[in-house]
Amino acid sequence: MKSLSDKKSIIEALDQMAVFLEIKGENPFKVRAFSNASRALQSSTEDINKLVETDRIIEIKGIGKGIADVITELVKTGRSSDLERLKASVPSGMIEMLRLPGIGPKKAKALWEKLGISSVGELEYACMENRLLDLDGFGKKTQDKILLGIEMLKKYSERHLLSEAKMEAETLFGSIKDFPGVIRGQIAGSIRRYMETVKDIDILISAKDEDRDVIMDKFVSLPQVEVLIAKGNTKSSVTLKGGMNADLRIVRDQEFPYALHHFTGSKEHNVAMRGYARKGNIKMNEYGLFKGDSENIECLSESDIFDRLNMQYIPPELRENYGEIELAQERAIPRLIDIKDIRGIIHVHSNYSDGVDTISELAKAAQQMGYHYLAITDHSRSAAYANGLTEERILRQHEEIDRINTEFKTFRVLKGIECDIIADGTLDYKDHVLASFDLVIASVHYKLNMTEGEATGRVLAAMQNPYVTILGHPTGRLLLAREGYPIDMHRVIQSAAELGTSIELNSNPHRLDIDWRFLGYAKKQGVKISINPDAHRIKGIDDIQYGVGIARKGRLEERDVLNCLSADELIRFAYARRGRQV
Ligand code: DGT
Ligand code: CA
Numbered sequence: 001m002k003s004l005s006d007k008k009s010i011i012e013a014l015d016q017m018a019v020f021l022e023i024k025g026e027n028p029f030k031v032r033a034f035s036n037a038s039r040a041l042q043s044s045t046e047d048i049n050k051l052v053e054t055d056r057i058i059e060i061k062g063i064g065k066g067i068a069d070v071i072t073e074l075v076k077t078g079r080s081s082d083l084e085r086l087k088a089s090v091p092s093g094m095i096e097m098l099r100l101p102g103i104g105p106k107k108a109k110a111l112w113e114k115l116g117i118s119s120v121g122e123l124e125y126a127c128m129e130n131r132l133l134d135l136d137g138f139g140k141k142t143q144d145k146i147l148l149g150i151e152m153l154k155k156y157s158e159r160h161l162l163s164e165a166k167m168e169a170e171t172l173f174g175s176i177k178d179f180p181g182v183i184r185g186q187i188a189g190s191i192r193r194y195m196e197t198v199k200d201i202d203i204l205i206s207a208k209d210e211d212r213d214v215i216m217d218k219f220v221s222l223p224q225v226e227v228l229i230a231k232g233n234t235k236s237s238v239t240l241k242g243g244m245n246a247d248l249r250i251v252r253d254q255e256f257p258y259a260l261h262h263f264t265g266s267k268e269h270n271v272a273m274r275g276y277a278r279k280g281n282i283k284m285n286e287y288g289l290f291k292g293d294s295e296n297i298e299c300l301s302e303s304d305i306f307d308r309l310n311m312q313y314i315p316p317e318l319r320e321n322y323g324e325i326e327l328a329q330e331r332a333i334p335r336l337i338d339i340k341d342i343r344g345i346i347h348v349h350s351n352y353s354d355g356v357d358t359i360s361e362l363a364k365a366a367q368q369m370g371y372h373y374l375a376i377t378d379h380s381r382s383a384a385y386a387n388g389l390t391e392e393r394i395l396r397q398h399e400e401i402d403r404i405n406t407e408f409k410t411f412r413v414l415k416g417i418e419c420d421i422i423a424d425g426t427l428d429y430k431d432h433v434l435a436s437f438d439l440v441i442a443s444v445h446y447k448l449n450m451t452e453g454e455a456t457g458r459v460l461a462a463m464q465n466p467y468v469t470i471l472g473h474p475t476g477r478l479l480l481a482r483e484g485y486p487i488d489m490h491r492v493i494q495s496a497a498e499l500g501t502s503i504e505l506n507s508n509p510h511r512l513d514i515d516w517r518f519l520g521y522a523k524k525q526g527v528k529i530s531i532n533p534d535a536h537r538i539k540g541i542d543d544i545q546y547g548v549g550i551a552r553k554g555r556l557e558e559r560d561v562l563n564c565l566s567a568d569e570l571i572r573f574a575y576a577r578r579g580r581q582v
């Protein structure tokens with residue numbers, strides 16, 4: 001092991017101890033003792049190794065016995081058991097959080113204690129939901145500063161949210177497609193497949209051989225390019241200013257369909273497709289489909305490839321080797337849900353709780369986007385951090401909704417609530433209050449630290465309540481930030497099927513929860529999935545596009561989706577669960 005006996009590392013270790021002690025809320029004198037010791041070491045000119053050897057560390061002014069022992073252990077063994085113990089008792093995400101500008105131990109501690117935030121991802125999510133505005137010692141300025149810092153941190157992370165990668169890719173492709181010489185092109189890779197997280201951007205274009213150099217020159221000198229990784233005339237790689245890597249590949253136009261299929265992937269899908277083609281004596285790769293050894297089977301488009309292989313076209317979202325190849329052979333891939341099939345928006349927060357826009361503004365925006373209804377679902381009373389609704393404020397909100405509804409002829413605002421599931425699995429309001437809503441989303445928001453048994457029990461208990469129309473974000477995960485609580489999703493789905501409860505596909509790009517890998521099972525059980533934006537502002541309604549993409553990935557059809565129903569049908573669904581007719 002590398003010895004820590006250099007002064008700098010020891011100073012760092014002492015500083016870290018001070019920070020961890022402060023986060024843990026230890027005695028301020030003890031915290032100060034460590035920072036004082038660190039400062040004392042910094043100004044001391046003595047050789048630490050010698051001081052330790054001769055047992056004279058304690059002679060440095062400002063270093064007492066306890067800290068001298070820590071330093072001695074650091075010098076002799078290269079580690080400190082005290083520091084390691086402390087470090088293990090603080091969530092590892094907190095350590096990353098401390099790298100953000102404006103977040104010192106005091107603020108980190110407040111975020112942890114007051115909002116249960118222990119990672120950068122959770123912090124980002126909380127900022128987006130305006131959670132920091134009312135927190136003591138924070139405010140709009142701090143919140144903005146933190147968000148900016150997080151953006152910088154994210155530059156260096158391995159994977160990215162689909163939403164961010166897709167927007168970057170679309171801007172980039174928007175420039176590339178207009179370069180002179182580009183014949184056709186497309187965004188490929190995991191973005192085209194709508195994977196929830198993405199490593200890098202893959203763009204494929206076709207061009208004549210003689211145009212390649214100019215196109216590559218233009219690509220690498222685009223304003224959003226920060227670093228050139230490699231430049232060639234078939235492939236160039238760059239790092240964008242936002243921190244993401246992007247590859248541009250150029251092929252001959254007649255190769256484009258095969259290359260598009262290849263670079264869309266996934267790798268697992270490609271391998272399985274090649275295996276399937278081989279059974280028909282066809283060789284398949286990124287350059288073509290070959291009968292026997294050499295004769296190329298001409299394909300003008302990607303769908304020709306599937307045709308020639310005698311299978312149904314497989315939409316990109318399905319290409320994960322998740323059963324799609326068998327389905328395509330049987331021609332059993334259904335017509336997947338499309339955003340145009342969505343009739344109404346469910347799960348939107350207004351300024352009654354932690355949203356920023358008024359109900360009326362949200363309703364008008366949703367109508368303009370072509371939807372027929374909007375179910376407002378603010379937070380319930382125990383969500384104090386989000387200004388959850390008291391019973392009295394529910395009444396006021398319902399009066400306001402009734403008034404707004406008189407202004408619309410062909411649009412309707414529904415009365416919903418996102419009701420917290422209390423730790424014991426009961427709901428945040430009494431039944432007679434729940435009965436006043438058109439629909440109820442029940443979600444877990446706190447005490448996320450559960451075993452699988454606890455989480456499953458808590459959620460199943462909540463679903464027993466007949467007023468629960470939809471189970472909200474069923475694992476509580478935040479992509480790239482926080483694992484969801486472990487839960488027996490198959491049992492939850494079975495229970496939803498038996499009870500007639502819907503399950504949410506939360507379309508916020510940080511969540512995308514329920515995971516698409518469970519959608520096939522939900523569909524088979526006949527559970528309706530509610531594709532919800534969980535919007536906290538008008539713009540957030542657009543997030544439903546990510547939910548629709550994920551629903552397609554899970555092979556959902558229009559009839560599998562709750563908000564493809566009309567408002568009347570939706571209310572009938574909710575009331576059927578309550579055992580009542582409308
Ligand atoms: P990611 O990790 O989000 O970037 O995911 P992809 O799927 O975009 O992966 P990437 O960028 O490494 O490669 C793009 C596509 O190229 C991939 O989806 C399929 C194809 N590909 C890459 N490596 C292989 C391979 O070893 N074998 C085959 N058959 N295809 C590959
Ligand atoms: Ca990729």
Ligand code: ZN
Nearest residue numbers: 418443472473
């Ligand atoms: Zn929620």
